[in-house]
Amino acid sequence: MARAQRVSFDDRPDTFLVVGADELPIPAAREYLRFLCANDASPHTVRSYAQGLAQWWTVLEATGDHWDDFPTSLFGMFLIYLRTGDLPGTNRIGQPERRMAESSIQPRAAAVLSMYRYHADAHLLNVPYQRLFTSHGRRYGSRYRGFLDGVGPTRQSDRPIYRSRAATAAHTPILLPTQVNTILDSCSVQGDDGWSGSAAGLRDRLFFAVLAETGMRMGEALSLRHSDVHIGGGATPFVEIAGRDDHPHGARAKSGARRIYIGDDLAALYSEYVWQLVAQGADVAVNDLATHFVFVNLARGTRYGPIRPETVYEKVRSIKRQQPGLVPAGWTPHWLRHTHATALLLAGVREHVVMRRLGHADVQTTLSIYGWVTEDAEMRTLAQWRNFVAGWKGLHDGQP
Known part of the structure; x- marks a missing residue:
């Protein structure tokens, strides 16, 4: 069975390979993933595409087909495998359980289609391309666009023969203010004797509080340095977002530079976290704490090394187990x-x-993402939203 394999480096972000049943890298997949990296694809995209390609090669191994010569029907079997986990030739009585939602199937299918689009444009490998794409039946329009459009041969009229469909678009998922507080309190709670739990719990509370109060993406928060946080001095506290892609575990701040003003409570929480770091000797262990990452390992991994995105997701799963019914099961x-x-x-x-x-x-x-909010009057009765944002600063035209 093929699988996606993480490759770690000391001087640059992690990347991924696809290795086959023989535990050797698969050259065609490796070349395409390198192409993605060269085109500045996010580490999350590279990982997701590597997983999709690994599942494709698993199907190829099961059927004995070659990656560059296979029947058109094999891609349909691949989609069935993604949905159900049943490899070609599996006999089943009754309907299989659905293993993967369409929203998860789409990027994996796109990985395979994009790889063959790349090899067709880069190496004129047209046989597998013709098994997956057609120029006939264009009444649906040209929905698929490859990475090499405008570089290789013109293929804009072609579309995938098998088309996976996304689920019906819905409102963006949100957490109620009470649910946000539940998440924060699951990490650490302030009492008469200070903050509960370990420094790692305070770090986790600060991380989720930063996301909730600033609207940062997770990669932006993980990429923060202490020098990006400006508090004290009598001025309004703020966080400077710098466009970075040097996180050793692939987190990226992709939105570019901007300034986000924060409330006094978040500034105080950050100050307490820094004091705990210093009390543990982080300022001695780290060459320059001011330019070091804010969110670092405190319990596992390299001490004071930047935490991985996987560490955050592990904490999310832990909170879901601790608070069943109090937070949505699918929140991220x-x-x-x-x-x-x-x-x-x-x-x-x-x-x-x-x-x-x-x-x-x-x-x-x-507006395209959140326009529904202003149209849904019932949302205003769900919680005291104005009270929820009362302590946040920089919400006027002059301070974004």
Whole structure:
């Protein structure tokens, strides 16, 4: 069975390979993943595509077909495998359980289609391309666009023969203010004797609080340095977002530079976290704490090394186990970004201010994602949204 294999480096972000049943890298997949990296694809995209290609090669191994010569029907079998986990030739009585949602199938199918599009344009490998794409039946329009459009032969009229469909678009998922507080309190709680739990618990609370109060993407938060956080001195505290892609575990701040003003409570929480780091000797162990990552390992892994995105997701799973029924079963860290934007709009903040705070390129992006909020009057009765954002600063035109 093929699998995606992480490859770690000391001087650059992690990347991924696809290895076959013989534990050797698969050259065709390796070349395409290198192409993605060279075109500045995000580490998350590279990982997702590597997983999709590994599943494709698993199907190829099961059928004995070659990667560059296979029947058109094999891609349909691949989609069935993604949905059900049944490899070609599996005999089953009754209907199989659905293993993967369409929203998860799409990027894996896109990985395979994009790889063959690349090899067709880069190496004129047209046989497998013709098994997957057709120029006939164009009434649906040209929905698929490869990475090499405009470089290789013109193929804009071709579309995949098998088309996976996304689920019906719905409102962006959000957390209610009470659910956000449940998440934060699951990490650490302030009492008469200080904050409960370990420094790692305080770090986790700070991380989720940063996402909830600033609307940052997870990669932006993981990429923060202490020098990016400006508190004290009598001025309004703020966080400087710098466009970075040097996180050793692939986190990226892809929205570019911007300034986000924060409330006093978040500034105080950050100060307490820094004091605990110093009390543990982080300022001695790290060459320059001011330019070091904010969110670092405190319990496992290289001490004071930047935490992995997987560490965050592990904490999310832990909170779901601790608080069944109190937080949505499917919530992810990105829901806090959606919640932040929703809270601002329901509190009456102008759309262009929300746009700048989120780092969107234009206000139309903000409206296309969150336009439903201002139209749904019932949302205003779900919680005290104005009270929820009362301590946040920089919500006027002059301070995004």
